[in-house]
Amino acid sequence: MKVLHTADWHLGMTLCGRRRDAEAEAFLTWLADIIHREDVDLLLVTGDIFDNGTQSARSQTLYYQFLTAAAAAGCRHIIITAGNHDSPAFLEAPQEILAALNIHVVGTAGEGRPGNTFLLNGPDGEPDLIVAAVPYLRDRDIRRSVPGSSIHERAGRMREGVRSLYREAWDAACAMQPSTGPAVPVIITGHLFVAGGTTIDGDGVREQVAGFIERVGADIFAEEAAYVALGHLHVPQTVAGIETIRYPGSPVPVGFGEAEQQKEVILVTTMPGMPAAVRSVPVPQFHRLATIQGDLPTISRRIHALREDGGPVWAEVIYDGAAIPGDLMGEVTAMAEGTEIEILKVKDARLVSAALSAYQSCEELAELTETEVFERCMETADIPPDQQGRLMTAFREVLRELDADEPFGGAPL
Incomplete structure (x- = not known):
């Protein structure tokens, strides 16, 4: 049989x-x-x-x-x-x-x-x-x-x-x-x-x-x-x-x-x-899935290669570059415009790593200030020193707005 x-x-x-x-x-x-x-x-x-x-x-x-x-x-x-x-x-x-x-x-x-x-x-x-x-x-x-x-x-x-x-x-x-x-x-x-x-x-x-x-x-x-x-x-x-x-x-x-x-x-x-x-x-693949990982130039090259291959693709993007993009989702989505590649998920691997490290730490969260937590996140994510100062300034501004109970941009939260 x-x-x-x-x-x-x-x-x-x-x-x-x-x-x-x-x-x-x-x-x-x-x-x-x-x-x-x-x-x-x-x-x-x-x-x-x-x-x-x-x-x-x-x-x-x-x-x-x-x-x-x-x-x-x-x-x-x-x-x-x-x-x-x-x-x-x-x-x-x-x-x-x-x-x-x-x-x-x-x-x-x-x-x-x-x-x-x-x-x-x-x-x-x-x-x-x-x-x-x-x-x-x-x-x-x-x-x-x-x-x-x-x-x-x-x-x-x-x-x-x-x-x-x-x-x-x-x-x-x-x-x-x-x-x-x-x-x-x-x-x-x-x-x-x-x-x-x-x-x-x-x-x-x-x-x-x-x-x-x-x-x-x-x-x-x-x-x-x-x-x-x-x-x-x-x-x-x-x-x-x-x-x-x-x-x-x-x-x-x-x-x-x-x-x-x-x-x-x-x-x-x-x-x-x-x-x-x-x-x-x-079994044939009936709709292509792809994982794209790297810094922004690598991601761009991979998207270009997928476009050259032709056919619809659902993609997951994992960013692991050193620099901090201003709008990671926006930049990646723009790369795929005009193609059959649809970006379904964008993930910053550095932030995931930082979160896991924080979870595994024995240090009590209550013992740290907000800025100390943010500093540790930047260190764990290997943020370049020239970017850390600007990020910390922006973070402190956010904290001040929260402390003053002022909604962002004056709009209701």
Whole structure:
């Protein structure tokens, strides 16, 4: 059976206030085409289909239109499991109707119900594959707490609860094996953070299991599994160096930290008695994201290069020059005028560094005057001495206006 594995679509997400629906639609159209061209039998979507539990009408339309397109493309089975961003109730609401189309949705797990287990037949009607579909595990699904226990003890019980639930899922899959003939391959799904996984700063991924800042080991999955289909981490990767335990990652960059990352979906071919064959299929970039970092001349050159490349770009600018621009946002925005480059975010790295240093300092803020705090900020940001005097004069003027309770420019604050 040929399986396509994807996850973390985050339909309905935004970036700096810009909706990403056009990118989502382009990806889903591309995905339906891949299903057709690769003659995919089973589509596995392992969580975070939506970006939040309150889905917009547009996101819902994209979701259901895609399911229709995937079925029309020849996909005989679709299995969808909920992630931590999803509303299990919303996903499961139409499950009886969807099941009639061989689309199965698993929103919740729990004691005595480790997700759902499906025995899938091939075109000849013979069993070809078993899927133990485990969704994101919430605290109530694996509660193992004891009154009076410490947070470390509770976390340990949570990890054991996860391990126990996956044993139950494996046992349920084994119980579905045909009584005659070769054993049918088993795929296990999950939406969680497995130890050793790689993340990107700012991707919003929570390093937690059921609310605890903990990771589980890859040994919670049965070694006999043909493939383990995971979701939650946005970086495409294997787990513990095992080719058959995979995160496909998010198909559309969720933030600027993923801008240069090659996105992918995973194709898995299973056959009784044979190891699964796994290969990656690169996903095109449907709207270019770029991070531009440097002083003003460097930023200008980079914007010029992006303009020469052509096409629309959403850009993040990180200024790390020594001089203090009078109007950083204005100067950067002016550089992009007349181009298809839209500056969504401008960040002064020196000020961020100063803020972090102040946060890490043991010195009490109450022990410093306003001007002393400002002096330390200038020192930390390496402001040139010839600029420090002018800045301090302007700062003191601001303080005087505040002390006199005079609104800036005479206008109401």
